[in-house]
């Protein structure tokens with residue numbers, strides 16, 4: 001091993017030297033370009049009077065070309081500079097069956113091929129051959145190359161950590177990706193955003209990342225199983241694999257809020273790709289409906305559910321999230337289609353024009369938007385009339401037909417049609433706008449009805465891959481809308497047990513029923529939290545399929561206190577402990593936004609510096625934050641404190657979900673405070689704590 005270490009250290013030094021040489025060459029070429037561009041500008045300026053138009057155009061084109069080439073070089077230099085810090089993280093030796101030689105492959109975030117010798121020093125982790133590193137232990141192995149399957153033998157697998165050009169460790173691994181490295185990665189304190197996992201991608205995760213076959217992939221994964229990480233690595237993989245036809249701008253992420261979007265925003269740049277456009281469901285709805293239709297947000301809907309025990313509202317939400325509701329809208333659209341058209345016989349130039357001509361033409365044009373359809377029907381009937389009677393109609397006669405065509409279509413406003421839909425299904429009580437604003441649960445049904453009856457302008461027609469995170473929070477109607485708007489490939493991910501609104505939650509099966517032909521995969525291994533935190537969370541929401549990572553840490557602790565003031569004092573102390581630790585993020589997760597805001601005020605009064613995250617917050621940050629499980633969903637923190645886990649706060653099934661989401665945000669440490677008797681969902685955890693002595697009454 002010492003010999004190997006010397007060899008590897010030497011190779012690293014050589015690799016860095018080659019990178020430096022290449023960087024130097026790029027620098028020199030860039031200076032040449034700069035000089036030439038400057039010279040061309042000077043020439044244009046000095047000789048402008050002697051140059052004709054064509055000379056000037058040619059000169060401009062040559063300058064533009066040089067500028068484009070400089071940009072490419074600058075991007076290359078940026079990649080190399082990054083690679084210089086950590087050129088690779090793994091190596092494997094592979095002997096192809098069809099060749100009698102063993103090749104050593106080093107893999108890193110990017111390819112690095114020496115400009116002069118064309119020697120491949122580093123292979124991109126997304127290259128076909130690199131999948132050997134993730135998929136096989138030493139022994140027989142194979143990978144899929146563009147030319148077909150390449151079988152052979154993997155004779156060595158090695159893991160490195162190189163930081164700032166220095167090798168921190170190297171480790172030979174015979175079993176999959178070494179557990180020690182993964183353990184160490186997971187034990188690290190959180191970063192100021194989501195991190196890339198290229199060095200430790202697991203085999204089942206790799207299969208999802210590299211899948212290029214599925215048109216629509218639904219990933220159901222338990223809390224902390226790496227769904228979001230995998231989805232982003234999958235995007236990076238697809239951008240590499242289809243680099244000639246797919247660019248970052250062709251991808252769209254539907255994300256739950258800005259904080260989450262900001263949190264995941266640095267993964268793709270870290271992987272050397274541009275960030276991908278992102279949008280929330282509400283923005284998408286507003287783009288389609290326009291400014292005149294105002295509506296409540298999903299966040300407001302959830303807040304109302306938590307603040308009041310309005311059974312009628314729950315029923316309205318539940319009914320609109322049922323798969324039958326989707327069918328009912330479709331049936332209603334068909335009904336409108338049938339009843340909204342009343343054909344009539346008319347006479348033009350003393351000749352009969354029967355209603356059935358309008359009717360059959362109308363039926364044939366069903367794929368057009370309403371307005372286009374009426375115009376197209378008029379035009380088509382005119383053509384048919386002229387052909388039938390072999391005449392050419394005058395302008396006024398054509399106008400008569402067009403007017404008649406318009407009159408046959410019974411128009412109604414979308415809003416009125418939507419309201420009448422509830423009468424039609426015999427449930428008028430389900431439509432309850434508040435103060436001129438639609439309830440959130442009505443927004444996508446309304447859009448869907450519009451799509452079916454009038455058609456909508458697609459604001460994202462160019463998207464080639466759609467990524468939907470937190471899939472459980474969207475209803476079948478929302479998926480039906482997405483399916484019509486985005487005919488492109490899709491990656492859809494989430495966890496049915498992490499819904500923040502169980503009345504409108506969707507299971508993967510329900511989603512699959514709407515997105516026909518989708519492939520479904522399941523991830524059951526959870527990586528984020530320590531074994532102790534995961535076991536604790538599982539007692540709140542049992543899941544026999546979940547496999548927790550064997551990474552150990554302190555038991556979660558529950559302190560029962562008498563008053564809110566005691567709770568604030570405990571949090572203040574926990575914040576002090578946190579600040580003295582190596583950890584970088586702590587979240588205090590109150591159940592509702594109102595509670596979070598109050599608590600934030602109380603903490604500020606107690607001299608605790610914390611940031612309050614709200615619906616409109618723009619970004620993620622480390623340090624101490626106060627927010628709700630709803631906003632924290634998808635995020636993670638070194639430490640989590642639940643400021644009031646009493647039964648007075650967490651008692652319904654919806655609360656159970658929120659408590660589970662809150663606990664599973666913690667990577668290393670979880671503390672709960674209960675003002676009064678603890679939540680019924682913590683009863684199952686009581687026995688353990690009594691045994692370990694971690695429950696404290698204060």
Ligand SMILES: Nc1ncnc2c1ncn2[C@@H]1O[C@H](COP(=O)(O)OP(=O)(O)OP(=O)(O)O)[C@@H](O)[C@H]1O
Nearest residue numbers: 197200201202223224225226227228229527528634
């Ligand atoms: N193969 C891996 N190597 C290293 N870290 C990993 C791996 N897989 C997952 N993780 C880590 O596990 C944590 C959870 O990942 P991620 O947030 O992607 O999971 P998730 O399934 O989207 O979680 P949730 O649904 O609970 O929000 C992250 O810190 C991520 O870096």
